[in-house]
Amino acid sequence: MLDHAEKAIAFVGGMDWPQFAGDEKTRFAVVRAVEIVGEAARRVPEDFRDSQPQIPWRRIIGMRNVLAHDYIGTNPRVVYDTVVIFLPELISALRPLIDGIGGDG
Template identity: 45%
Template structure:
């Protein structure tokens, strides 16, 4: 695995962690009332998806349990359908899907000595 791929996977871990920390126990209503936090969470999730998109297929195929396509799809929704973002879905993604994603990515990094 090349350095660029290692950096992308580490970025996914870093920004998924930041998004999860920013969401915490907040509800969609909480996030709707906190513009800066909402925008920061959206941006962090976009970075996770963009980094996932740039991970080569060969690496993605070695880790099929990682939701690469879901991360990319969420990024695409946030970028292209930004006016229609459902905050409940965003919070669910970050709170429910990111912790196992982070664990899987960290496992991938450790298994490949990254």
């Protein structure tokens, strides 16, 4: 999760919304990275997810489902906002958990 969240942020880099909207390759790469974050979240055992309510697991998994099953209807602005607003917060919440279990993301 952490690895692909960081990749999505790196793909966006310093792009503003118009730059992101106009760059199909970046949009495609970011959508895939965010989808993988959601897939990884879905595979986290439910008891662990329940023990970490500060992570919005359902929201993450829901985003994955939208991206995986309805790409044509996906709003690129929602994807962009997810990367620039939500993913940094997610990384901040995940890092101590991963460090605590000795994982790498």
